Amino acid sequence: MENYFDTNKKLWNDKVPVHLGSELYMLEEFLKGSSSLCPVVTQQLGDIKGKSILHLQCHFGQDSLSMARMGAKVTGVDFSEEAIKKAKDLNEQLNLDATFVEANVLELEKQLEGQFDIVFTSFGTIVWLPDLNKWANIINRFLKPGGQFIFVEFHPTINSLDWDTGSFDYNYFNSGEPYHETVNGTYADMDSDLKGEEYFWQHSFGEIFNALLGQGLSLQSFEEYPFSSYDVFGEMKKIDNWKYVYAKMQASFPHMFSMKMKKFS
Ligand SMILES: C[S@@+](CC[C@H](N)C(=O)[O-])C[C@H]1O[C@@H](n2cnc3c(N)ncnc32)[C@H](O)[C@@H]1O
Numbered sequence: 293m294e295n296y297f298d299t300n301k302k303l304w305n306d307k308v309p310v311h312l313g314s315e316l317y318m319l320e321e322f323l324k325g326s327s328s329l330c331p332v333v334t335q336q337l338g339d340i341k342g343k344s345i346l347h348l349q350c351h352f353g354q355d356s357l358s359m360a361r362m363g364a365k366v367t368g369v370d371f372s373e374e375a376i377k378k379a380k381d382l383n384e385q386l387n388l389d390a391t392f393v394e395a396n397v398l399e400l401e402k403q404l405e406g407q408f409d410i411v412f413t414s415f416g417t418i419v420w421l422p423d424l425n426k427w428a429n430i431i432n433r434f435l436k437p438g439g440q441f442i443f444v445e446f447h448p449t450i451n452s453l454d455w456d457t458g459s460f461d462y463n464y465f466n467s468g469e470p471y472h473e474t475v476n477g478t479y480a481d482m483d484s485d486l487k488g489e490e491y492f493w494q495h496s497f498g499e500i501f502n503a504l505l506g507q508g509l510s511l512q513s514f515e516e517y518p519f520s521s522y523d524v525f526g527e528m529k530k531i532d533n534w535k536y537v538y539a540k541m542q543a544s545f546p547h548m549f550s551m552k553m554k555k556f557s
Contacts, residue, residue: 293424296470296491297371297396299488299489299490300420300490300491300492301371301372302488303488303489303490304351304370304371304372304374304375305373305374305375305477306374306486306488307478307480307486308351308372308374308375308378309374310478310480310481310484310486311351311352311440311478311480311481312352312378312482313493314478314480314481314505315480315481316479316480316481316523316524317480318520319354319359321384322354322357322358323382323385325361327351327358327361327362328354328357328358329355329358329359330395330521330522330534331421331521331534332517332521332534332548332550333355333414333521336442336444336550336552337359337362337410337412337442340359340362340363340364340410341362341363341364342363342364342365343364343365343409343410344364344365344366344367344408344409344410345359345364345365345366345367345408345409345410345411345412346367346369346404346408346410346411346412346434347359347366347367347368347369347402347412347413347419348369348397348411348412348413348417348430348431349369349397349413349416349417350368350369350372350375350377350379350392350462351370351372352370352374352375352376352378352379352382353368353378353379353380353382353383353390353392353536354382355414356368356379356390356392357379357383357386357388357390359380359412360383360388360389360390361386361388362421363423364410365389365423366390366391367390367391367392367393367404367408367434368390368391368392368393369392369393369394369395369397369400369404370392370394370395371394371395371397372394373394376392376393376394378471379392380392383554396424397421397427397430398421398423398426398427398430400430400434401430401433402480404434405436407434407435407436407439408435408436408439409436409438409439409440410439410440410441410442411431411434411435411439411440411441411442412441412442412443413443413445414443414444414445415444415445415521415522415548416445416446416479417445418445418493418495418500419451419492419493419494419495420492422468422470422492422493423435423494424495424499424500424503425503425506427503428503428504428506428507428509429507430496431504431507431509432507432508432509432555434557435509435555437555437556437557438554438555438556439554439555440512440552440553440554441504441509441551441553441554441555442550442551442552442553443550443551443552443553444548444549444550445548445550446520446547446548447516447517447546447547447548447549448464448495448497448500449464449497449545449546450525450545450546450547450548451494451540452464452494453463453538455525455526455527456526457537458538458540458541462494463494464494464496465494465496466493466494466495466496466499467494469492470492470493471491471492471493471494472489472490472491473489473490473492474487474488474489474500474516475487475488475489475490479522479524480524482526483531484500504553508555508556508557509553509554509555510553510554510555510556511551511552511553512552512553512554513550513551513552514550514551515547515549515550515551516546516549516550517547517548517549518537518544518545518546518547519532519535519536519537519544519547520529520535520536520537520538520547520548521534521535521548522536523536525538525547526527526538527539527540
């Protein structure tokens with residue numbers, strides 16, 4: 293398992309400088325005060341003023357810091373040291389009070405204590421994790437009784453597509469074994485000369501729900517969206533601000549989902 297994580301971590305470290313300069317992440321706008329959160333996430337979060345939030349897989353911290361700007365007390369976690377270094381720099385530069393922790397999300401209890409009002413994670417997260425039971429256990433461990441898990445993610449169906457051909461070439465269900473691919477470019481800049489390799493896992497809705505419900509969390513809301521907030525699946529058509537659809541698919545097709553779960557005790 294270490295080898296999978298080491299390989300992925302190297303690629304994520306290498307992605308950081310490319311993402312910082314990419315159009316997708318709009319860093320300049322963010323530094324001037326724009327929020328990096330898409331409308332679906334903002335709506336799911338609601339009023340977070342004064343809430344403590346644990347943000348899992350926070351990348352270089354833009355979304356964590358956007359939540360800090362909304363008045364939340366945010367702790368961001370990521371295993372990429374380059375991402376966490378940049379997140380800490382941005383926090384200081386913007387004079388915010390977020391905390392950033394470098395850790396593998398599946399081993400977070402070794403590096404962090406406490407419990408939070410909200411555990412949040414979004415867009416491109418669980419595909420990097422082999423074990424959702426452990427992931428759900430971490431979420432439950434770090435939620436206060438009465439706390440909420442808020443999850444906004446790309447839909448497992450779109451993850452089953454080969455984005456170049458538009459055919460369903462990836463398993464919908466987790467086989468237990470990771471996919472292993474070589475990578476050229478990144479979703480934020482397909483023309484960059486970034487090269488590397490990655491391991492990823494497919495996760496069906498059954499697996500996601502069973503892992504979270506198995507921890508005793510209760511489902512409060514679940515939505516599917518016929519668009520993506522980000523232009524990241526190859527050939528996409530913009531239909532509105534923050535709304536892109538996969539151009540090769542004519543029929544209405546799920547691109548993202550959101551869910552909220554509550555920990556009652
Ligand atoms: C696509 S980004 C997260 C999305 C975030 N909303 C963004 O784009 O700003 C995925 C993040 O997960 C992190 N990551 C991947 N595997 C991880 C693991 N096992 N533990 C902690 N972080 C991990 C990567 O370093 C990367 O920053």
